[in-house]
Amino acid sequence: MVNKKLLAIVRFYVCTLVGVMLLGHSAYANEAFEKEQIASILTLGDSDNTEALKRLMAVKEQQSAATPVQIRLQTLEVLVSLYYDAGKIKSSEATINELLALATAEKDVEGIGIANIMAAYKLIEDGKPQEALNKLNLIDSSLQPDASAELKMRLDSALGTASYVLGNFDSSLRYFLEALKLTDELPERKVENRIRRLDSIAKLYINMKDPEKALATVDEALEISPLARAPKILASLSLSQGIAYANLNQDAKAVEAYKRALKIAREAGMATFEVICLIDISDHYLTTNEYKKAEEFARLSLKRAEALGDKGSIDIAKINLGFSLAGQGRIASGVELVNGVIHDFLQSGRKTDAESVIGELANMYEKAGMYKEALATLRQQQSLSNELFSADRSKAVAGLQEQFNAKQRQKQIELLGKENALKDADIRNHSLQQVITMLGAMVTVMVGIFIYLLYRRVQRINQQLREANSQLEFHAIRDPLTGLYNRRSFVELMKTRSVQLEADRREEREGNPDCLILLDIDHFKHINDTLGHAAGDAVLIQVAQRLRKVVRDTDMVLRWGGEEFLVYSPKSNPSQIAGLVDRVLQSVGGTSIVAGDHEVQVTMTAGFISLPFSDISELKLDWEKALQIADMALYLGKANGRNRGYGIAKIMVDSESALPFLEEDLAAAVSSGMVELIEVVGPAKLDLPVSK
Numbered sequence: 128m129v130n131k132k133l134l135a136i137v138r139f140y141v142c143t144l145v146g147v148m149l150l151g152h153s154a155y156a157n158e159a160f161e162k163e164q165i166a167s168i169l170t171l172g173d174s175d176n177t178e179a180l181k182r183l184m185a186v187k188e189q190q191s192a193a194t195p196v197q198i199r200l201q202t203l204e205v206l207v208s209l210y211y212d213a214g215k216i217k218s219s220e221a222t223i224n225e226l227l228a229l230a231t232a233e234k235d236v237e238g239i240g241i242a243n244i245m246a247a248y249k250l251i252e253d254g255k256p257q258e259a260l261n262k263l264n265l266i267d268s269s270l271q272p273d274a275s276a277e278l279k280m281r282l283d284s285a286l287g288t289a290s291y292v293l294g295n296f297d298s299s300l301r302y303f304l305e306a307l308k309l310t311d312e313l314p315e316r317k318v319e320n321r322i323r324r325l326d327s328i329a330k331l332y333i334n335m336k337d338p339e340k341a342l343a344t345v346d347e348a349l350e351i352s353p354l355a356r357a358p359k360i361l362a363s364l365s366l367s368q369g370i371a372y373a374n375l376n377q378d379a380k381a382v383e384a385y386k387r388a389l390k391i392a393r394e395a396g397m398a399t400f401e402v403i404c405l406i407d408i409s410d411h412y413l414t415t416n417e418y419k420k421a422e423e424f425a426r427l428s429l430k431r432a433e434a435l436g437d438k439g440s441i442d443i444a445k446i447n448l449g450f451s452l453a454g455q456g457r458i459a460s461g462v463e464l465v466n467g468v469i470h471d472f473l474q475s476g477r478k479t480d481a482e483s484v485i486g487e488l489a490n491m492y493e494k495a496g497m498y499k500e501a502l503a504t505l506r507q508q509q510s511l512s513n514e515l516f517s518a519d520r521s522k523a524v525a526g527l528q529e530q531f532n533a534k535q536r537q538k539q540i541e542l543l544g545k546e547n548a549l550k551d552a553d554i555r556n557h558s559l560q561q562v563i564t565m566l567g568a569m570v571t572v573m574v575g576i577f578i579y580l581l582y583r584r585v586q587r588i589n590q591q592l593r594e595a596n597s598q599l600e601f602h603a604i605r606d607p608l609t610g611l612y613n614r615r616s617f618v619e620l621m622k623t624r625s626v627q628l629e630a631d632r633r634e635e636r637e638g639n640p641d642c643l644i645l646l647d648i649d650h651f652k653h654i655n656d657t658l659g660h661a662a663g664d665a666v667l668i669q670v671a672q673r674l675r676k677v678v679r680d681t682d683m684v685l686r687w688g689g690e691e692f693l694v695y696s697p698k699s700n701p702s703q704i705a706g707l708v709d710r711v712l713q714s715v716g717g718t719s720i721v722a723g724d725h726e727v728q729v730t731m732t733a734g735f736i737s738l739p740f741s742d743i744s745e746l747k748l749d750w751e752k753a754l755q756i757a758d759m760a761l762y763l764g765k766a767n768g769r770n771r772g773y774g775i776a777k778i779m780v781d782s783e784s785a786l787p788f789l790e791e792d793l794a795a796a797v798s799s800g801m802v803e804l805i806e807v808v809g810p811a812k813l814d815l816p817v818s819k
């Protein structure tokens with residue numbers, strides 16, 4: 128619920144402000160009695176606030192302008208606390224003013240400090256925590272080097288409280304711990320003050336959502352000294368325990384602790400504290416949805432607060448009562464109560480509190496299923512929230528904003544620095560990336576070039592290979608000297624020819640036979656021997672050229688070996704073969720051939736035969752046997768004077784009986800009349816000079 132925890136903690140601090148400076152300020156020899164008297168009243172206040180207040184008021188009545196200033200100041204300081212705890216808030220505030228006036232008049236620096244710290248607490252209670260903080264910071268900056276430990280401790284406690292209210296828990300804890308440390312330097316009431324500082328820290332832990340740590344801190348405070356059993360302190364510690372347990376959802380323990388605090392507060396005459404306890408108890412029951420009990424304690428707290436005239440507590444009690452009624456279904460009367468407080472808050476400018484209560488109201492509507500009202504209330508809260516941030520709050524937080532802005536600027540500078548560093552890194556990365564990209568590109572280009580060169584090289588090698596292959600191929604089927612087909616290629620040709628023949632036979636496409644003319648240069652050895660081997664080669668080349676020229680395109684000229692040539696003339700009319708042989712002999716020997724320095728007549732002797740021969744099947748007389756017969760005919764030509772051709776014209780007997788003779792001894796066959804030869808005489812002898 129609204130600000131009740133805050134209320135509790137603020138009031139707690141005000142309660143603990145007093146009574147610590149009594150003995151430390153003694154400067155007058157005759158004031159010992161008064162000091163002793165005030166000290167005993169202060170101790171009495173720990174357990175019986177009402178009696179202590181009564182006695183101190185009596186002491187003050189007897190004081191006059193003649194009373195030492197320190198005694199009067201100390202009386203006022205203790206009085207502020209006793210008034211406050213007794214719920215006499217207005218008297219307490221008036222006493223603060225009186226204290227400040229006296230200290231100022233007497234130029235008592237410590238007194239002025241204490242009065243201002245108390246005034247800062249009032250500002251916090253009035254909802255002006257930033258103003259309070261500013262005031263406290265001012266005190267802090269003007270603090271004398273010889274300022275007492277008490278003053279410093281109170282200042283740190285107040286700074287911790289203001290920081291807490293402003294939501295700066297870390298800084299709050301830092302101040303509270305500093306205050307705790309300063310208790311060691313106190314000349315009097317060291318233990319009591321230490322316990323109270325621990326209690327402050329416990330309450331802070333609760334608000335820092337660490338209730339376990341809060342409970343541990345309370346335990347630490349309770350263990351310090353039996354003095355911790357002093358009712359006023361014990362009540363405050365019990366309240367802290369109650370809130371911590373409530374936060375841990377240990378409801379039974381929470382209620383027990385609250386009620387213990389309530390009992391002690393009642394017994395010690397701490398009316399203000401009693402109201403705080405009652406409010407906390409009703410608040411607790413609201414959170415556990417025990418609305419009947421919440422109503423009971425809300426009514427009780429309202430009654431007590433009204434009796435004290437404590438406006439702050441009255442408002443909170445009304446709010447709790449309103450919500451407890453609404454929780455029991457009496458929404459109209461509950462809302463009326465709550466709205467009344469909201470109205471008051473708004474009237475007195477407590478917009479932050481109003482906004483908080485409106486938020487609670489919206490929750491209540493939602494819980495009750497009154498969504499339309501919940502929405503309207505939420506909108507009201509929203510608009511107020513906006514207003515707060517845009518107007519009053521912006522003023523209140525102006526100082527903070529300045530600090531915040533400075534921090535933000537610092538942060539921005541740091542961020543800019545970081546951003547620049549990042550940009551630098553980015554630029555470096557970018558440059559690096561460019562280098563990498565460039566290197567990558569270079570590598571790619573180089574690899575590309577390398578691959579291209581490799582490709583070219585491979586292409587070149589392939590080309591060379593192709594050329595080599597074609598050369599190999601060429602040389603495989605061609606004679607390297609003359610360029611004519613060689614004997615091997617003819618063998619290959621004959622293989623395909625037999626396949627072709629078989630096809631032709633099946634299709635009865637048998638026509639003219641082929642013709643084989645075997646040729647041998649006459650006395651070639653002599654040419655070699657007389658003109659030289661090169662001249663012999665030249666002769667071979669020119670003979671080849673002449674042979675190529677004289678035959679048909681479909682005819683094939685081969686170098687059969689050494690100085691031997693073969694003309695293969697497919698599908699040749701047998702009647703025309705002699706003419707072909709004649710042309711061949713004439714082409715070679717009809718004109719001279721230049722061989723080196725010499726011009727020579729090169730004649731040839733030929734043996735020729737048809738394939739198939741006569742009516743003999745190639746199965747019986749194949750190309751090899753036919754060539755053998757042609758070779759025998761050529762031999763006959765050589766024997767009969769060279770420069771001529773012999774061919775077998777016809778068989779005079781049946782081919783079957785002639786065949787063995789043809790294969791074995793052609794000359795005998797001829798002389799026996801089994802076969803008839805055709806003779807083609809070569810060219811006439813040329814009239815050539817012996818040498819050029």
Ligand SMILES: Nc1nc2c(ncn2[C@@H]2O[C@H](COP(=O)(O)OP(=O)(O)OP(=O)(O)O)[C@@H](O)[C@H]2O)c(=O)[nH]1
Pocket residue numbers: 608647648649650651652653655659660661662663664667688689690765769
């Ligand atoms: N220059 C040259 N001579 C070759 C080549 N092949 C073979 N010969 C020579 O040709 C000659 C052939 O001689 P022979 O077989 O005795 O025949 P011939 O001298 O022609 O006599 P006949 O054939 O009886 O007229 C040999 O001396 C071989 O060395 C060649 O490629 N180049």
